[in-house]
Amino acid sequence: MKKLAWQALDAALGQGAQYADVRFIEERHRSFSTKNGKLGHLSDSESTGLGIRVIADRAWGFAATDDTSPEGIVGCARRATAIARASARVNPQPAALAPEAPVRAVWNSPCVVDPFTIPAQEPLELLYAVDREARSVAGVTLAETNMEFHRASQIFVSSEGAEIEQTRTTSGAGLSALAFAGNELQKRSYPNSFGGQHQLKGYELIAELRLLENAKRVGEEAVALLKADPCPELTGTLILDSSQLGLQIHESIGHPIELDRVLGMEANFAGASFLTLEKLNHLRYGTSLVNVVADARLEHGPGLGTFGFDDEGVPAQCQDIIRAGEFTGYLMNRETALQIGQARSNGCMRAESWNRVPLIRMTNISLLPGEQPLSPEELIADTDAGIYMETNRSWSIDDKRYNFQFGCELGWEIRHGRKTRMLKNPSYSGITTEFWNSLDAICSRPYWTLWGTPNCGKGQPQQTMGTGHGAAPARFRQVRIGSAFRKAEAG
Amino acid sequence: MNHDTPTLLRPEEARALAARAFAYARADGTEITLSRQSTALTRFANNGIHQNVAEISTQLSVRSLIGGRMARASTNRLDDKAIANVVARAEELARLQEPDSEVLPLPEAQNYPAVARYVEATAQADAAWRARQVEAMVEVAKAEKLIAAGIAANHAQSYAILNSRGLEAFYQESGAEYSVTMTGDSSSGWAKGSAVDMAALDYRGGAERAARKARASADPGQIPPGLYTVVLEPAAVLDLLGFLIWDFSGLAVLDQRSCLTGRVGEKLFGDNISIHDDAGHPLQTGAPFDGEGMPRRQLVLVDHGTVQELAFARTSAARMRREHPNSAAQPTGHGFPLPNEYGEAPMNVVMRGGQTSEAGLLEGIERGVLVTRLWYIREVEPFEKLLTGMTRDGTFLIENGRITRGLRNFRFNQSVIEMLRQVEAMGPAVRASGEESFDMVVPALRVKQFNFTEVTRF
Known part of the structure; x- marks a missing residue:
């Protein structure tokens, strides 16, 4: 692998590239699912290839191939440089990179139990048992389970002299139970919706998730939701569980701080950002309790945004994004760091695979837990009236990341410090900065979870990336609740 | 393969590759799926090219069936060792399972209608050609003192399914696509197009349309x-309709x-709503067969407002007949590659349009909203199909039958079922491209009582 990567780099430089980097990647993916006691899917895939990124004629080119023969590699290098020269035809801003000392390193993510050594029978048997347990609840009409394992072994070399070997192993699993009756369909998921929990771990994650122990409760809640009262429409106090808050962070902090969006590079598809450059160090993003970091380091936790080096060879870093409510940092790559006058990139360049060019992506964008001891039960006890919401069901935000609306699977009405009645179809909406400036309590470290979002889409051609989001349950005041189901009056 | 301009997978090469895989197979039935694609995409922003990529890749996928059990394994390595290994992995995973009586034997050889969706010039268009199209779009932006961002892309794709019962299905297509956003100080406009033949696309014309909207x-x-009467341009219609189409899966029912x-x-819908699935439609793309190699047949999904047919893979059709003895469900050729949990879906959607012109759609609207494009659509409630999302890149006030000014963007919460009961007029059906769904043939619509619930800040 290493030899081929250097051959590819030499080929690119031989074609006249002024800068080149090569990522040679071997990937393995194994995926299981069940549905109502039967196999949903069972697949095992491997993929090997390389991507060559070059600057030639002061413009960018990228080509990727899975033909790793000498001819295939040279052809790919020739294509990458020809593409760069074509880019130069419409290139008002010459490509340039912030300086970065080249690194030679080997980094492997922690993996206690290699999931690819586990006989496939074992995960399948667990998933069938979970599926059976969820369906043991009368009224559950559909139960689904899933489990995924992924490993990417990569070598990165650059014309600046970097040579980095990196292997990341991720695992994930989840379940959901659906209940259909009359004209209504309700759903509960565990530990999170849309595929459960995913982390930078091996098979050891699966036991930690306690899927079987939670399957019956999930089924019971799905059925109970059919008879629950609908969430009322009001402006008031909202408490979010940590998984929903993780997605709130992803959408209303993680995406707007991407510097390529801010600089207009994503205007056609993913959109721009309200966080224009003059707001850096001047915008009050949230209350003084809001402290958010972008932390790709292992010490932050086994997140989907944890790595040793990004895909430009920049070491993992921790960047303050919001410090005591003040907006303090963007997610950058080497090119955009230079464009806004930063000395160096903070290491957020990531590609989905060998066949995709790296983009600025979230690492682990986490809301730090509250410093004062506070449990979810104490937070509810401290709330006179409000709505508690749990587990995402729908998410939507405008293309500059101002106006959002989220729906959750389950709500509870809070009265006089207690959960009183279950509510179905809960939703809330708001404007990003108004929302974060309404936060008045966050639970403390023991209740903080580093959630994995495995399906973040960005780029053209679109890339899917795993991101991490640490969060503990938190309380927000004066939030618009329930407007998703409002039938407006004639305009 | 030519390493600069790749050749697609030809039937004889696919047969030879499949034969190598079949030679290693010990299963009752083996299905080989092969694909090779060359894709390239030039991306521009701030009036310049900032990303420019190309990819060549091949995939070989094996589905093994052993006594009512099945599994799939895939690789992009085509040496003998890798092929032997991928067959062995599929068979090993299949053997681990309990037999399932719903697993059907592989289908036998089928006949397919001929479709011609490959244009050599489009398949082979290079980065210099794409740069010229970008240059044309950027020139429009500069002349209008706007900032352009977007893509110019092209691809060539070949796809084959061969199984151990003699089924052989081959398909190849080319495609070109552009998308352009024009941004001014306080507004933006957008246009997008896709076609099998790049000659059918008007890059400069799209840029001019986007620029007019921004201005x-x-x-x-x-x-x-x-609640407003809205005119939804085709891209907005397809992005909403895309959330309904998956419900026409027999397995989902x-x-x-x-x-x-x-x-x-x-x-369920208004009299004027008729929706078909037609893989042979001249404005459609995609293979004339499904993930098992079954030929796609035309479906009447909705006829004058009435829900008529569902899509069925072989397995779901058999299950429907078993669980509902009065059902005559037959495979329709819309199944996804097996094994999967979603069954099937219509993928070549054609909504019948009308004859109303763009100006005609505005006629009679005292106060309404024209929507160019929608964004970040998600399902809020699944049975009434309540969707939320935002307008984007060209939202206009209509007063007394005329567009009078731009508007800040709205959030909507709208049942798509209810929307299709409120259609007052339609433009002609065209091939449309959006961002939230696959391309479809749909008209622009004038819709009463569209439910906007919030306004954003721009």
Whole structure:
């Protein structure tokens, strides 16, 4: 692998590239699912290839191939440089990179139990048992389970002299139970919706998730939701569980701080950002309790945004994004760091695979837990009236990341410090900065979870990336609740 | 293979590759799926090219069936060792399972209608050609003092399914696509197009349309959210319709997760709504067969407002007949590659349009909203198909039958079922491209009582 990567780099430089980097990647993916006691899917895939990124004629080119023969590699290098020269035809801003000392390193993510050594029978048997347990609840009409394992072994070399070997192993699993009756369909998921929990771990994650122990409760809640009262429409106090808050962070902090969006590079598809450059160090993003970091380091936790080096060879870093409510940092790559006058990139360049060019992506964008001891039960006890919401069901935000609306699977009405009645179809909406400036309590470290979002889409051609989001349950005041189901009056 | 301009997978090469895989197979049935694609995409922003990529890749995928058990394994390595290994992995995973009586034997050889969706010049267009199209779009932006961002892309793709019962299905297509956003100080406009033949696309024309929208929506006003008569351009229509189409899966109805559960045969939409699935439609793309190699047949999904047919893979059709003995469900050729949990879906959607012109759609609207494009659509409630999302890149106030100014963007919360009961007029059906769904053939619509619930800040 290493030899081929250097051959590819030499080929690119031989074609006249002024800068080149090569990522040679071997990937393995194994995926299981069940549905109502039967196999949903069972697949095992491997993929090997390389991507060559070059600057030639002061413009960018990228080509990727899975033909790793000498001819295939040279052809790919020739294509990458020809593409760069074509880019130069419409290139008002010459490509340039912030300086970065080249690194030679080997980094492997922690993996206690290699999931690819586990006989496939074992995960399948667990998933069938979970599926059976969820369906043991009368009224559950559909139960689904899933489990995924992924490993990417990569070598990165650059014309600046970097040579980095990196292997990341991720695992994930989840379940959901659906209940259909009359004209209504309700759903509960565990530990999170849309595929459960995913982390930078091996098979050891699966036991930690306690899927079987939670399957019956999930089924019971799905059925109970059919008879629950609908969430009322009001402006008031909202408490979010940590998984929903993780997605709130992803959408209303993680995406707007991407510097390529801010600089207009994503205007056609993913959109721009309200966080224009003059707001850096001047915008009050949230209350003084809001402290958010972008932390790709292992010490932050086994997140989907944890790595040793990004895909430009920049070491993992921790960047303050919001410090005591003040907006303090963007997610950058080497090119955009230079464009806004930063000395160096903070290491957020990531590609989905060998066949995709790296983009600025979230690492682990986490809301730090509250410093004062506070449990979810104490937070509810401290709330006179409000709505508690749990587990995402729908998410939507405008293309500059101002106006959002989220729906959750389950709500509870809070009265006089207690959960009183279950509510179905809960939703809330708001404007990003108004929302974060309404936060008045966050639970403390023991209740903080580093959630994995495995399906973040960005780029053209679109890339899917795993991101991490640490969060503990938190309380927000004066939030618009329930407007998703409002039938407006004639305009 | 030519390493600069790749050749597609020809039938003889596919047969030879499959034969190597079959030689290693010990299963009762083996299905080989092969694909090779060359894709390239030039991306521009701030009036310049900032990303420019190309990829060549091949995939070999094996589905093994052993005594009512099946599994799939895939690789992109085509040496003998890798092929032997991928066959062995599929068979090993299949053997681990309990037999399932619903697993059907592989289908036998099928006949397919001929489709011609490959244009050599489009398949081989290079980065210099794409740069010239970008240059044309950027010239429009500079002339209008706007900032352009977007893509110019092309691809060539070949696909084959061969199984151990003699089924052989081959397909190849080319494609070109552009998308352009024009941004001014306070507004933006957008246009997008896709076609099998790049000659069918008007890159400069699209840029001019996007620029006109950006100019016309400068200094947008704000009106309160509420129920408005809207004109939805085709891209907005397809992005909403895309959330309904998955419910026409027979398996989704059997699983009671479809909004059509208990509603097939019911008049759910307005009289003027007819929706078909037609893989042979001249404006459609894609293979004339499904993930098992079954030929796609035309489906009448909705006829004058009544839900008529569902899509069925072989397995779901058999299950429908078993669980509902009165059903005559037959495979329709819309199944996804097996094994999967979603069954099937219509993928070549054609909504019948009308004859109303763009100006005609505005006629008679005292106060309404024209929507160019929608964004970040998500399902809020699955049975009435309540969707939320935002307008984007060209939202306009209509007053007394004319567009009078740009508007700040709205959030909507709208049942797509209810929307299809409120259609007052339609433009002609065209091939449309959006961002939230696959391309379709749909008209622009004038819709009453569209539910905007909030306004954003721009």
